[in-house]
Amino acid sequence: MAVTERPWNLRESYLFDRTVIAEIQRASREGIYDIRGFGAKRRLPHFDDLLFLGASISRYPLEGYRERCATDVVLGTRFAKKPLELKIPVTIAGMSFGALSAPAKEALGRGATEVGTSTTTGDGGMTNEEREHSETLVYQLLPSRYGMNPDDLRRADAIEVVVGQGAKPGGGGMLLGHKISDRVAEMRDLPKGIDQRSASRHPDWTGPDDLEIKIGELREITDWEKPIFVKVGASRTYYDVQLAVKAGADAIVVDGMQGGTAATQDVFIEHVGIPTLPATRLAVDALQELGMHRQVQLIVSGGIRSGADVAKALALGADAVSIGTAALVAMGDNSPELEDEYREIGSSAGFYDDYQAGRDPAGISTQDDDLAARFDPVLGGRRIANFLRVLTLETQTLARACGKSHVHNLEPEDLVALTVEAAAMARVPVAGTDWIPGSNRT
Amino acid sequence: MAVAERDQQAAVEHVDLETTPLRELNQRLHDLAGSPGPAAWRIVNPNGAHAVACGLDSDVEVEVEGHVGYYCAGMNKRATVRIHGNASTGLAENMMSGLVVVDGNASQSAGATGRGGLLVVRGDAAARCGISMKGIDIVVGGSVGHMSAFMAQTGSLVVCGDAGEALGDSVYESRLYVRGSVASLGADCVEKELRDEHRTQLTELLKAAEIDADPADFRRYGSARQLYNFRIDNAGAY
Numbered sequence: 130m131a132v133t134e135r136p137w138n139l140r141e142s143y144l145f146d147r148t149v150i151a152e153i154q155r156a157s158r159e160g161i162y163d164i165r166g167f168g169a170k171r172r173l174p175h176f177d178d179l180l181f182l183g184a185s186i187s188r189y190p191l192e193g194y195r196e197r198c199a200t201d202v203v204l205g206t207r208f209a210k211k212p213l214e215l216k217i218p219v220t221i222a223g224m225s226f227g228a229l230s231a232p233a234k235e236a237l238g239r240g241a242t243e244v245g246t247s248t249t250t251g252d253g254g255m256t257n258e259e260r261e262h263s264e265t266l267v268y269q270l271l272p273s274r275y276g277m278n279p280d281d282l283r284r285a286d287a288i289e290v291v292v293g294q295g296a297k298p299g300g301g302g303m304l305l306g307h308k309i310s311d312r313v314a315e316m317r318d319l320p321k322g323i324d325q326r327s328a329s330r331h332p333d334w335t336g337p338d339d340l341e342i343k344i345g346e347l348r349e350i351t352d353w354e355k356p357i358f359v360k361v362g363a364s365r366t367y368y369d370v371q372l373a374v375k376a377g378a379d380a381i382v383v384d385g386m387q388g389g390t391a392a393t394q395d396v397f398i399e400h401v402g403i404p405t406l407p408a409t410r411l412a413v414d415a416l417q418e419l420g421m422h423r424q425v426q427l428i429v430s431g432g433i434r435s436g437a438d439v440a441k442a443l444a445l446g447a448d449a450v451s452i453g454t455a456a457l458v459a460m461g462d463n464s465p466e467l468e469d470e471y472r473e474i475g476s477s478a479g480f481y482d483d484y485q486a487g488r489d490p491a492g493i494s495t496q497d498d499d500l501a502a503r504f505d506p507v508l509g510g511r512r513i514a515n516f517l518r519v520l521t522l523e524t525q526t527l528a529r530a531c532g533k534s535h536v537h538n539l540e541p542e543d544l545v546a547l548t549v550e551a552a553a554m555a556r557v558p559v560a561g562t563d564w565i566p567g568s569n570r571t
Numbered sequence: 572m573a574v575a576e577r578d579q580q581a582a583v584e585h586v587d588l589e590t591t592p593l594r595e596l597n598q599r600l601h602d603l604a605g606s607p608g609p610a611a612w613r614i615v616n617p618n619g620a621h622a623v624a625c626g627l628d629s630d631v632e633v634e635v636e637g638h639v640g641y642y643c644a645g646m647n648k649r650a651t652v653r654i655h656g657n658a659s660t661g662l663a664e665n666m667m668s669g670l671v672v673v674d675g676n677a678s679q680s681a682g683a684t685g686r687g688g689l690l691v692v693r694g695d696a697a698a699r700c701g702i703s704m705k706g707i708d709i710v711v712g713g714s715v716g717h718m719s720a721f722m723a724q725t726g727s728l729v730v731c732g733d734a735g736e737a738l739g740d741s742v743y744e745s746r747l748y749v750r751g752s753v754a755s756l757g758a759d760c761v762e763k764e765l766r767d768e769h770r771t772q773l774t775e776l777l778k779a780a781e782i783d784a785d786p787a788d789f790r791r792y793g794s795a796r797q798l799y800n801f802r803i804d805n806a807g808a809y
């Protein structure tokens with residue numbers, strides 16, 4: 130019987146709903162935890178819980194399409210000789226070659242380049258396709274150090290020391306054996322077909338004092354040219370941001386718990402870390418307290434889907450945001466056109482999260498040559514560019530409505546919250562009140 | 572005759588880190604990748620400085636007189652770096668090629684993630700020597716600390732003394748040779764037969780390292796390859 134036809138007298142348990150029951154049954158059948166891609170799927174406080182006030186009598190708006198609202202952002206102004214100059218405040222997050230196919234990586238580079246923003250390597254090293262098609266490329270230094278080498282460090286435009294990811298703060302990486310093609314194996318110096326587990330700690334430093342020395346070494350190797358970012362999964366964000374500043378970061382990436390992943394235990398994705406909303410506020414607090422807000426740039430990620438999300442993150446004080454999952458969707462991930470094929474592999478368009486499995490009918494999260502060949506990097510690049518343009522236009526629309534001639538002029542005072550939780554986390558008042566729960570104001 | 576004077580006569584570029592900023596030294600060494608310059612360098616008074624001679628990419632010979640801090644010769648390519656003293660954490664980390672020799676001891680994570688070349692530690696190396704190594708060869712005259720060769724991928728680690736606890740934990744395809752005792756083997760690391768090909772390799776590595784030891788005295792360890800693909804029956808090993 131189809132679900133919609135079930136009798137009205139049947140009552141589903143809130144605690145043991147169908148997904149919970151299915152998971153208990155799966156676990157008892159398979160004897161192993163669920164590993165999947167995508168980000169947290171449960172409902173969490175997010176930017177949706179905030180609203181912009183817009184201009185009124187006390188503030189006047191800017192004219193849409195007539196009065197300029199600038200969107201440029203410079204990342205890495207603190208120490209680097211060559212900071213990144215981006216045209217829009219939205220960047221492409223690090224996603225590994227290995228997790229993603231080579232043409233998908235190429236498309237990300239093409240799209241980002243077309244609109245003047247950066248893309249990022251990932252756990253698995255830099256590919257030539259990606260370097261060639263990305264005008265501005267950030268090179269990640271991860272615990273695994275797969276493919277790490279000084280030539281790629283020097284041909285990168287910035288370096289990102291990855292301490293953690295929002296989907297799994299405190300977790301290492303995972304690329305299951307069936308995604309290890311010859312090329313991936315060679316880039317990572319490992320045999321083909323085995324599960325590749327990336328370490329969760331860096332092999333040659335522990336703690337903030339070592340990190341400072343490590344950053345010093347990276348600067349020396351690259352002659353102080355490249356901006357050095359530090360990426361953390363959102364957890365103890367206030368302290369992490371302060372320690373990253375102390376360690377000499379030029380920019381800090383804070384990835385909230387909604388952040389996507391290619392392969393992580395579901396229990397980790399859903400239960401570790403804090404949402405992007407409070408993390409953004411904590412990061413800005415930490416920077417402001419050190420007098421480093423806007424000196425050390427803040428890039429926020431984890432669940433950015435629209436220009437509204439971008440604008441709200443900026444209003445809370447971020448300098449830029451980055452996108453992972455939304456970029457995959459923009460390229461065709463979870464497309465209804467592939468519904469039949471998703472069904473064949475036990476999923477459905479709009480629900481697909483098995484990035485770890487490598488059987489992606491869209492040719493994005495796979496290393497299978499035939500599947501990857503389905504993906505057109507030129508078309509994918511155009512879609513990425515289109516999507517980034519829409520995010521930017523939407524962000525500008527909201528900024529103009531608040532009377533801002535630069536998206537960075539958005540401020541917390543432009544925001545109110547719809548829920549008590551969001552008000553407390555973002556430290557903006559509940560709509561229609563002057564109440565900010567948890568603030569000392571009476 | 573003072574060392575500086577002798578160096579001048581022998582066309583050895585002499586750099587005193589007490590008077591020369593580290594940045595200037597490393598920049599000059601990096602510039603050799605593009606335009607030829609002195610082939611031999613002597614660095615005095617390193618006084619534990621970090622990142623000394625890291626990121627080199629030329630066929631240069633660098634002698635360091637004294638102790639160095641973290642990441643000396645990090646990501647080295649082609650160059651020979653000899654440290655006449657001790658080295659702190661991350662010596663020759665992620666080295667690509669070339670030769671790095673330390674006369675004294677090396678602290679944690681020596682040769683970490685190294686992808687090529689030869690690292691020689693004449694004294695002892697501390698914990699995590701050769702962690703995540705990816706093709707580098709490491710020869711240690713003395714002993715190594717715990718968790719050495721953790722997740723070692725390829726390349727060889729030769730230990731002429733003893734190995735600390737959990738040697739080769741989660742090792743992949745690296746070859747581990749130990750002459751003395753092994754406090755304990757890590758998960759999935761087992762003793763393996765020392766065949767002729769291994770004796771030949773050991774002989775070559777010891778010779779390259781200029782260490783006098785008999786290859787026949789060593790035992791070989793490597794991966795049992797039981798943890799290569801996750802199996803729930805192995806959950807107890809994790």
Ligand SMILES: Cc1cc2nc3c(=O)[nH]c(=O)nc-3n(C[C@H](O)[C@H](O)[C@H](O)COP(=O)(O)O)c2cc1C
Pocket residue numbers: 166167168222223224225228229250251252253269291293294295360384387388389390391430431432433451452453454455484494
């Ligand atoms: C397929 C995929 C692969 C990823 N690989 C990496 C990686 O290699 N390194 C990393 O730091 N983050 C990785 N991430 C996380 C992203 O960099 C980013 O933090 C996250 O996707 C942002 O959240 P969003 O997906 O909600 O936009 C990956 C994410 C996805 C979806």
